[in-house]
Amino acid sequence: MKNIIxxxxxxxxxxxNWRSDMVSGFLIFLIAMPLCLAISKASGFPPIAGIYTxxxxxxxxSFFMGSRITIxxxxxxxxxISVGAVEELGRGDNMKxxxxxxxxxxxxxxxxxxxxxxxxxxxxxFFPASAVHGMLAAIGIIIxxxxxxxxxxxxxxxxxxxxxxxxxxxxxxxxxxxxAFIGIISLIILFTLPTFKNRFVKLIPAPMLVLLIAIPxxxxxxxxxxxxxxxxxxxxxxxxxxxLVQLPDTFLGGISFPDFSEVFSLTSIKYIIMFxxxxxxxxxxxxxxxxxxxPYKRKSDLNKDTLAVGAGNLAAGLIGxxxxxxxxxxxSANINNGxxxxxxxxxxxxxxxxxxxxxxxxxxxxxxxxxxxxLIYTGFRLASPREFQKTWKIGxxxxxxxxxxxxxxxxxxxxxxxFAGVLMKFILHILRGASIKGxxxxxxxxxxxxxxxxxxVRGAAIFSNYLSFKKVLEGVLPGKNLTFNFSEAKIIxxxxxxxxxxxxxxxxxxxxxxxxxxxxxxxxxxxxPLSTRVFSAGLLNRMEFKLNDRQxxxxxxxxxxxxxxxxxxxxxxxxxxxxxxxxxxRILYEENLLSKYDINGKMEISDITLTEGAGAxxxxxxxxxxHLSDLDFxxxxxxxxxxxxWTRFSELTFGKDIDFKEHERFSRMYxxxxxxxxxxxxxxxxxxxxxxxxxxxxxxxxxxxxLLVYTKHDVLEPLxxxxxxxxxxxxxxxxxxxxxxxxxxNGIAKR
Numbered sequence: 001m002k003n004i005i006x007x008x009x010x011x012x013x014x015x016x017n018w019r020s021d022m023v024s025g026f027l028i029f030l031i032a033m034p035l036c037l038a039i040s041k042a043s044g045f046p047p048i049a050g051i052y053t054x055x056x057x058x059x060x061x062s063f064f065m066g067s068r069i070t071i072x073x074x075x076x077x078x079x080x081i082s083v084g085a086v087e088e089l090g091r092g093d094n095m096k097x098x099x100x101x102x103x104x105x106x107x108x109x110x111x112x113x114x115x116x117x118x119x120x121x122x123x124x125x126f127f128p129a130s131a132v133h134g135m136l137a138a139i140g141i142i143i144x145x146x147x148x149x150x151x152x153x154x155x156x157x158x159x160x161x162x163x164x165x166x167x168x169x170x171x172x173x174x175x176x177x178x179x180a181f182i183g184i185i186s187l188i189i190l191f192t193l194p195t196f197k198n199r200f201v202k203l204i205p206a207p208m209l210v211l212l213i214a215i216p217x218x219x220x221x222x223x224x225x226x227x228x229x230x231x232x233x234x235x236x237x238x239x240x241x242x243x244l245v246q247l248p249d250t251f252l253g254g255i256s257f258p259d260f261s262e263v264f265s266l267t268s269i270k271y272i273i274m275f276x277x278x279x280x281x282x283x284x285x286x287x288x289x290x291x292x293x294x295p296y297k298r299k300s301d302l303n304k305d306t307l308a309v310g311a312g313n314l315a316a317g318l319i320g321x322x323x324x325x326x327x328x329x330x331x332s333a334n335i336n337n338g339x340x341x342x343x344x345x346x347x348x349x350x351x352x353x354x355x356x357x358x359x360x361x362x363x364x365x366x367x368x369x370x371x372x373x374x375l376i377y378t379g380f381r382l383a384s385p386r387e388f389q390k391t392w393k394i395g396x397x398x399x400x401x402x403x404x405x406x407x408x409x410x411x412x413x414x415x416x417x418x419f420a421g422v423l424m425k426f427i428l429h430i431l432r433g434a435s436i437k438g439x440x441x442x443x444x445x446x447x448x449x450x451x452x453x454x455x456x457v458r459g460a461a462i463f464s465n466y467l468s469f470k471k472v473l474e475g476v477l478p479g480k481n482l483t484f485n486f487s488e489a490k491i492i493x494x495x496x497x498x499x500x501x502x503x504x505x506x507x508x509x510x511x512x513x514x515x516x517x518x519x520x521x522x523x524x525x526x527x528x529p530l531s532t533r534v535f536s537a538g539l540l541n542r543m544e545f546k547l548n549d550r551q552x553x554x555x556x557x558x559x560x561x562x563x564x565x566x567x568x569x570x571x572x573x574x575x576x577x578x579x580x581x582x583x584x585x586r587i588l589y590e591e592n593l594l595s596k597y598d599i600n601g602k603m604e605i606s607d608i609t610l611t612e613g614a615g616a617x618x619x620x621x622x623x624x625x626x627h628l629s630d631l632d633f634x635x636x637x638x639x640x641x642x643x644x645x646w647t648r649f650s651e652l653t654f655g656k657d658i659d660f661k662e663h664e665r666f667s668r669m670y671x672x673x674x675x676x677x678x679x680x681x682x683x684x685x686x687x688x689x690x691x692x693x694x695x696x697x698x699x700x701x702x703x704x705x706x707l708l709v710y711t712k713h714d715v716l717e718p719l720x721x722x723x724x725x726x727x728x729x730x731x732x733x734x735x736x737x738x739x740x741x742x743x744x745x746n747g748i749a750k751r
Contacts (some may be wrong), residue, residue, distance in 0.1 A: 006296045007340040009068070017340035024337035025058075025347025027205065028071055028330050032348060033355060034207040035330075035378075037245055037363070038371035039074045043683060044094055044101075045322055046087030047245050047363075048254035050074045051356050052321035053312075058349015061312040061324070062342045066304030067287045069294060069339050070326040071348060072312060076378045078275070078323055079284050080142040080414060085271040087159065089262065102258035102266050102317050107312035108275035109323070116307025122304065124284035125470065128463045128495045130391060130398040131421030132285060134405025135278070138417055140382025141165075141410060143375050143576060150372035151187070153179025153243070161410055176236050178221045178229070179243060179369045185217070186210045186373030207374050214370035215362075218244065224369060245366045251357050256320030275323055276413050283309050283325035290331045292502060293586060296340075297509050335613075390620075394494055395525030395532050401425050408542050425463065432488045432534050434460035442469040452481045458488040463495035473503060478510035487518030490535045497530040501571065518609075529569040529589050550607075550715070556594050557718040563594040565603070575627070576608075579701050580707050585610045586622070600732045601630040603725075607715050624716035626728060628707040633735060635707065636683050638674035640692075640700040663689045669696050683735075691734040695727060 007017050014021070032054055040050030050073075057072030065072065085104055090097020103657075115121070144163035149156040153176030157163050193206045218224075223243050228235055248254040262268055287300045305326065313323045334344050356363065391402045404424045409417025426439060438460040447454045453476055461469065475480065484500070486492055504514045522533030547555065551567045558565035569591045576587050587608050594605040604627040612619050643657070658677055659667035664690045675678040692698060701708045709728055716724065 001687070001748045002650035006298065009341060013341040014343050014497075018343065020338045020340050021344040022347050024334050026351055028334055028344065028348040029351035029355070030205040030208045031330055031333060031358050032071070032073055033352060033363075034211055034366070034371060034374060035076075035367065036074055036352070038374045039044045039076055039079060040322055041150075041245075041368065041371060042079045042143065042375050043074075043082035043322060043569040044078075044090075045082065045098055046248075046254055046256070046320070048247055048251075048356075049256075049321050051352060052254070052319060053316045053324045055353050056312050056315050056321060057324045058347070059350065060315065060349075061308050062346040062349070064304070064311070065308040065342065065345075066301030066306075067290065067326060068296075068298050068300070068342055069331065069334050069344060070287055070290050070300070070646060071334055071345050071453060072309065072324050073327050073329040073330065073348075074322040075282065075325045076143060076375065077136060077139055078279060078325065079146075079375070080139045081271060081274045081278060083146065084320065084413070085267075085275075088267050089271075096259070098320075099256060099259035100262055100268070101271070102256065102320060103260045103263045104271045105313060105317035105323050106258050106260075106277065107263060107268075108308045109317055111272070111276040111309050112280050112313060113342060115276070116303050116305075116310060119303045120280070121302025121306050121390055122467060122470075124281065124288055125466055125499060126464065127281060127418070127420060128401060128425050128493075129498060130394075130401040130494070131405050131425065132281070133387065133391065134421050135409060135414060135418045137383040137387055137402070138406045138409035138414070140379035140384075141406070143379035145385070147375045147379070151180065151183035151369055151376060152176065153183075153369065163532045176238075177231050178236070178238070179367070180222075181371035182214050182217050182367050185374050186214055187376060189213065190373060190377040206377075207270070209367060210370050210374065214732045215365045216369050218365060218367040224365070241302030243368055245364055245368065245371070247356075247360050247364055250365055251360070254320060270413075270415070274413070278418075279309070279313070279323050279325055279524045280306055286326040286328040286331060288502075289328060290335065290602045292505070293332060293335050295335070297506070299506075332476045332612075368504075393526055394528045394530065397425075397428050397532055398494055401427070408725060429460060429462055429491060429493065434462060439464050440461075440468070442463055442472075444469055444472050446472055446475075451477075452483070454483045454485060456485045456488065457492075460491050461486065461489050462491060462493040466496050466499050469496075470499075476505070479512045481513050481515070482507065483515045483517060485517045486533075487521055489518070489522070492519065492522065492533045494530055494532050497533075501530060504571060514638040529571070551592055551663055553718060554594065557721065558594050561596075561722075563596045566593040566595070567591070568593075570606075576708070579703050585612045587619075597630070600729070601628055601632065603628055603728075605721060621713060622715050623713050624721065625708055625710045628709070628728070628732075629705075631705055631707070635702045635705055635735070636674060636676045636679040637704070638672060638676075638680050638683075638700075638702050640670055640672050640695055640698065642699070643669060643671040646727055658684075660684065660689060662686070663693065665693050669693065670698075687737050688731075688734045691730060698727070698731075700731070 007013055032296060033051075036050030036054045037047045038050075040047050043049075048129045054073035061072045082101065085101040086094060086097035088097070089100040089104070145161040146156075148168060148171060152171045152174075152699050154171045154174050155169065156164060157167055189210050190206050193204070193209065219240070223238060224240055225238075226240060227238050230236070230240065284302050284306060287302060287305050291298065291300050309324060309326065316322065316324060330348075331490030337344075388402070389398070392399045401421050405417050408420035429439065430436070439462070442461065442465040443458040445456045445458075447456075455470070455472070455476075500516075507514055519533055521535060523536040524531040526534050547567055555565050555567070557563070569589050570593060571589045588611050590606040590608045592607045596603055605624065606627070607622055607624050610621050610623065612621070656673065656677075657667075658672040658674060658680060660681075661667075661688070670692065672680070672684070697711045699710045709731070710722070711720075711724055711727075
């Protein structure tokens, strides 16, 4: 909307944003509480250990972390390491393994602190995205395999993931029906709730809804008391200690201290490296992903954040807690909930402390099968078929790295797996012409001419030499015109292009402009705009555009209605900068652009790809929008959307709804927000309000005298596009009537 005012930090930030941060903190607490218990149990730790970690991450780490709105706490991504350490170090004695693992966490946390002090945060730029996603997918498979026995109420017969997955028929044949019923119902809730389009339903945290169903079922089946029951002439035994969450008698009664007696054994050293490396990498990548989603475009100090996470892990390890990271799913939910500052993380920890202190008996009624369902769902999201499909769409090379990392991780361990993925990427690059020297050092020259920079990239532009390329970019002044020339680059890989894409977003935010040249000479592995590109001499003198079915239909529409049509994929971050579009979402790119000038100004119609969330929880969607610019009348900044139950809730965090007493129907139909209420009220005159009352599905956003309009969260067919143009012409006529500028529109679609 108008130039965004960045929220203040510290106590001033609390005074300014306490309401939105407290609301978001409470909603995150509802998600975090059951997940902390579930992650802790799956890690081989006492359930209270995850709560200790989240409280420390919220109430302590918040004050010195380097990021603004990340949520610190235990994460599913470290389950495989934690449970592996407990089992290997304990050798059958889980309590001893737990205490030895605490010592491992303490040493690993000291290494993390050193990472922060020696500015190792930049290493997050080194690891290829597909290898990291492959590691997370392997973790997802490990989580699923180890939680299936808990879901079915059956004792596991094996320990390795593939052994457990092969044992599924046995588990099904020997499951405890009451336990399995709770687990399966919980799974159904977790998988179906996100499919509901209603935003009010989406506001309900799925883990909390699971508990609201699972706890009464556990009471109905009398899980609190040991007993036998029969079903179909088969007897089953209920043991409360095995089926319900167990907490210590007092909140502090769960504190446990590390055992350093084997901290320098080879097994301990292996897990120290895993915790320090994987934990730091996950935390850094999560913080970077959340920076991209932050509507205020604040940048985390990754070194300071790594140090803060290390300090939090040191405190947690010393009292019996799990390791923490910047947890990506809870952090992205924090943004979607309207959080403004680090106080949202603090409030989430405070609510956890209060609930555990005051409602421990209620927590002890939670069935373990429900917690297992939450982790199986989390594991599925990390390793779902959609992850394979998304990776394949980027290119076969990325899928090769992704699958290699998964297979090697499952066959060995996480450390070997991720290095196997990196090695596979090196092999692919060498086969495609990258020199050994070029693997780690970029060949870049930069020329400056009157505030314009020309950056020429030669040889290989790949993940492993991006850090040296980034050093060159750090010397570029903000707000300038940059031209990247890749005409002499042999290969530009996906990770490099992804980093460049994020740099482009950030640089546009400074008022700068970026042009990319020379990539038309490179052959891509897929239609994805960030697919790896390899130089091809055959493309030197020709350009090919193969239109898909949608593009051919839009081309015909453009010809009929005198639009210029551009079927290419465009990254126009500056064009949409500061448009809300969808709170918590961002535009990745636009394509299929139709453009023309008419009496109302410049009209551009395009399909945009939006992303919501981050990491494995990231979802992509496409929709058609119309962008109006070069208007000859003044418009205040505002955002208008159909009013639903969830938009009333949004007033708490996203701004007051501007209502009009004389137009009650409009006020019921639409949620209108603006930082300039006075001028917005003047702008929405009677005729404009009456026009909008005739249409209940208009989304209109105004920023810097430009309008963005859409009607639904999907791509539009040509007939729907034409209908929307008719509405927009009517909208503009209503606006012009107020300004005395009304003219009969002779656009492509007359009323």
